[in-house]
Amino acid sequence: xxxxKALSLLKLIPLMSGQSNLAYKFIHPVIACHGHRCHRSVIYxxxxxxxxxxxGRRTISAGTKVMAQGELPxxxxxxxxxTHGVLEDLAALLKKHFHLITMKEFLGNKEEMSKxxxxxxxxxxxxxxxxxxxxSLPNLKVIGNSGVGVDHLDLKMISSFxxxxxxTPNAVADPTxxxxxxxxxxxARRLVEGCQxxxxxxxxxxxxxxLGVEVSRATLGIIGMGSIGYKVAQRARAFNMRILYHNRxxxxxxxxxxxxxxxCAKMEDLLQQSDFVMLVVNLTPETHKLIGRKxxxxxxxxATLINISRGAVIDQDALVEALRxxxxxxxxxxxxxxxxxxxxxxxxxxxxxxxxxxxxxxTVQAIHMMAEEAIANILAVLNDQPIPSEVFxx
Amino acid sequence: xxxxxxxxxxxxxxSLPNLKVVASSGVGIDHLDLKLLSSYxxxxxxxxxxxxxxxxxMGMAxxxxxSRRLVEGHExxxxxxxxxxxxxxLGVEVSGATLGIVGMGVIGYKVAERAKAFEMKILYHNRxxxxxxxESAVGAVYCKKIDYLLQQSDFVLLAVNLTPQTHKLIGKRxxxxxxxxATLINISRGLVVDQDALVEALQxxxxxxxxxxxxxxxxxxxxxxxxxxxxxxxxxxxxxxTKKTxxxMMEEMVESIQAxxxxxxxxREVL
Numbered sequence: 001x002x003x004x005k006a007l008s009l010l011k012l013i014p015l016m017s018g019q020s021n022l023a024y025k026f027i028h029p030v031i032a033c034h035g036h037r038c039h040r041s042v043i044y045x046x047x048x049x050x051x052x053x054x055x056g057r058r059t060i061s062a063g064t065k066v067m068a069q070g071e072l073p074x075x076x077x078x079x080x081x082x083t084h085g086v087l088e089d090l091a092a093l094l095k096k097h098f099h100l101i102t103m104k105e106f107l108g109n110k111e112e113m114s115k116x117x118x119x120x121x122x123x124x125x126x127x128x129x130x131x132x133x134x135x136s137l138p139n140l141k142v143i144g145n146s147g148v149g150v151d152h153l154d155l156k157m158i159s160s161f162x163x164x165x166x167x168t169p170n171a172v173a174d175p176t177x178x179x180x181x182x183x184x185x186x187x188a189r190r191l192v193e194g195c196q197x198x199x200x201x202x203x204x205x206x207x208x209x210x211l212g213v214e215v216s217r218a219t220l221g222i223i224g225m226g227s228i229g230y231k232v233a234q235r236a237r238a239f240n241m242r243i244l245y246h247n248r249x250x251x252x253x254x255x256x257x258x259x260x261x262x263x264c265a266k267m268e269d270l271l272q273q274s275d276f277v278m279l280v281v282n283l284t285p286e287t288h289k290l291i292g293r294k295x296x297x298x299x300x301x302x303a304t305l306i307n308i309s310r311g312a313v314i315d316q317d318a319l320v321e322a323l324r325x326x327x328x329x330x331x332x333x334x335x336x337x338x339x340x341x342x343x344x345x346x347x348x349x350x351x352x353x354x355x356x357x358x359x360x361x362x363t364v365q366a367i368h369m370m371a372e373e374a375i376a377n378i379l380a381v382l383n384d385q386p387i388p389s390e391v392f393x394x
Numbered sequence: 395x396x397x398x399x400x401x402x403x404x405x406x407x408x409s410l411p412n413l414k415v416v417a418s419s420g421v422g423i424d425h426l427d428l429k430l431l432s433s434y435x436x437x438x439x440x441x442x443x444x445x446x447x448x449x450x451x452m453g454m455a456x457x458x459x460x461s462r463r464l465v466e467g468h469e470x471x472x473x474x475x476x477x478x479x480x481x482x483x484l485g486v487e488v489s490g491a492t493l494g495i496v497g498m499g500v501i502g503y504k505v506a507e508r509a510k511a512f513e514m515k516i517l518y519h520n521r522x523x524x525x526x527x528x529e530s531a532v533g534a535v536y537c538k539k540i541d542y543l544l545q546q547s548d549f550v551l552l553a554v555n556l557t558p559q560t561h562k563l564i565g566k567r568x569x570x571x572x573x574x575x576a577t578l579i580n581i582s583r584g585l586v587v588d589q590d591a592l593v594e595a596l597q598x599x600x601x602x603x604x605x606x607x608x609x610x611x612x613x614x615x616x617x618x619x620x621x622x623x624x625x626x627x628x629x630x631x632x633x634x635x636t637k638k639t640x641x642x643m644m645e646e647m648v649e650s651i652q653a654x655x656x657x658x659x660x661x662r663e664v665l
Contacts, residue, residue: 086481087482189451189636191455198630210630212636216448216450235512343474355468362483366487
């Protein structure tokens with residue numbers, strides 16, 4: 001794992017030249033290093049280091065100093081700012097390492113720009129990577145995705161062009177686990193409804209028979225116990241929750257014991273026993289509509305469904321039906337399909353549903369960490385180094 | 395007595411010659427004149443510990459909801475006007491941030507236990523310092539002076555009871571000591587905060603946001619400025635509002651009353 005404490009310092013010695021002849025050796029404290037001088041006037045000094053993040057977590061960053069004139073590798077982005085563009089300060093971060101080319105600039109001068117683009121920085125699923133784009137970028141080596149989900153990328157097709165895909169699993173884990181907990185607590189305690197009552201012009205008094213359900217000591221069933229699911233378990237444990245989990249593979253005994261989690265080989269067992277069911281899987285053909293009518297029917301009528309994975313993991317029509325018929329108590333969704341939902345969708349009007357606009361990683365700190373992790377991944381590919389988080393087609 | 399009603403005053407006490415016990419739901423007893431009741435020979439009991447867990451949960455719920463702008467986010471997600479979700483819409487991180495707990499009693503300590511799992515740095519201010527083992531169990535650092543806690547915290551959570559000493563504990567001075575990026579969370583009593591000073595501090599961006607389960611009065615007048623602020627979450631005093639807890643509260647109150655009527659020692663008596 002890239003974040004392991006053993007790799008506390010990775011140093012790279014400059015060797016490089018231009019775009020296509022990069023030869024870095026990365027130096028680990030215990031490994032002897034050697035490098036060779038390059039003949040070009042361009043010398044880069046690059047290093048990777050883990051450093052304490054302002055929020056107390058380790059992060060991976062890449063620093064580059066251009067010591068002489070030369071060209072930085074080109075990275076394609078959709079846009080800077082605007083409704084779907086890369087945030088301004090992220091663009092500034094990218095500019096330190098890359099020659100930034102927006103889609104507009106590329107389309108306005110395809111001949112010249114297409115050769116320069118070696119990488120694409122995909123931010124909030126944009127720009128869309130299709131066959132046409134891949135065919136027009138002969139020197140493309142890597143697509144660096146900001147975020148961990150890659151269900152919006154056709155991995156097989158991209159791979160057929162010899163292009164690598166990377167994601168950012170480390171940066172997303174804490175904030176996404178936090179949002180899972182936030183949604184569970186908000187739904188259980190009817191926080192959004194309560195706030196609406198507290199500020200409504202019609203409220204004259206607070207009704208005494210207005211109740212929510214407990215989180216502490218209730219049973220949480222986590223479906224998908226990867227990095228994010230495990231962090232949810234760590235948090236839920238502090239609330240003395242009974243934790244069940246379902247996963248493709250069982251976790252090691254020590255890992256289970258550390259959070260007091262019980263493995264459910266059959267998802268049905270988890271569904272029947274849980275007061276809160278939290279979905280933390282990635283979206284694949286296997287997890288598409290994982291939770292449908294049958295699964296909702298197995299849940300307790302007092303149970304809450306929380307989704308921090310992808311909208312398509314749930315059969316949304318079945319969910320609407322289940323909520324309307326009180327088959328389950330409530331739902332809290334950070335993700336839907338599509339996003340946003342059509343404005344006449346029934347989920348928008350049910351008062352036992354909380355929907356948030358896919359903000360699992362929407363914090364100032366996380367957005368920066370994701371960009372840094374994506375940059376480190378892209379540079380690793382371009383510099384022929386071990387890639388921290390490459391994603392392979394199945 | 396449920397939700398501070400019926401109000402206990404001299405007139406009522408005079409008209410109830412055989413009154414022996416007043417059982418009050420919840421832990422707060424700031425609404426009761428203990429001296430007056432004692433002078434009539436009436437015992438008072440509350441339900442202190444049963445509320446602790448749910449109230450601590452509510453504190454965490456408010457902290458998370460405020461930091462991630464959950465209520466605002468929900469409103470955007472369901473609003474008829476929403477066409478897309480903007481990319482530059484951000485909240486702040488909870489994991490790894492600093493939480494300052496003012497009032498480290500049973501409830502405050504349970505908040506600390508929960509916050510620790512989010513890898514939060516925990517500072518606390520209390521009349522008395524807790525035992526070393528208790529501090530290390532949650533990684534909490536004692537702040538003898540509240541000032542230091544206010545200056546260092548990203549989230550300030552109030553978990554004191556309301557007494558003459560804690561009345562308006564958080565006023566203009568304390569709010570100005572807080573970081574401009576900090577959030578104030580109140581799960582104690584509305585009067586612990588100088589509400590007018592809070593409104594001013596929020597309007598002038600002296601602090602970033604507030605999340606309040608309690609206000610003074612409850613509900614607030616419908617034209618109160620706090621109701622309209624985007625960076626304020628208010629919940630209708632629901633710290634202990636869960637089915638199970640309310641049930642146990644009732645059981646405890648009945649038990650206290652029965653003991654009082656039988657002339658036995660009253661469980662959870664407030665002296």
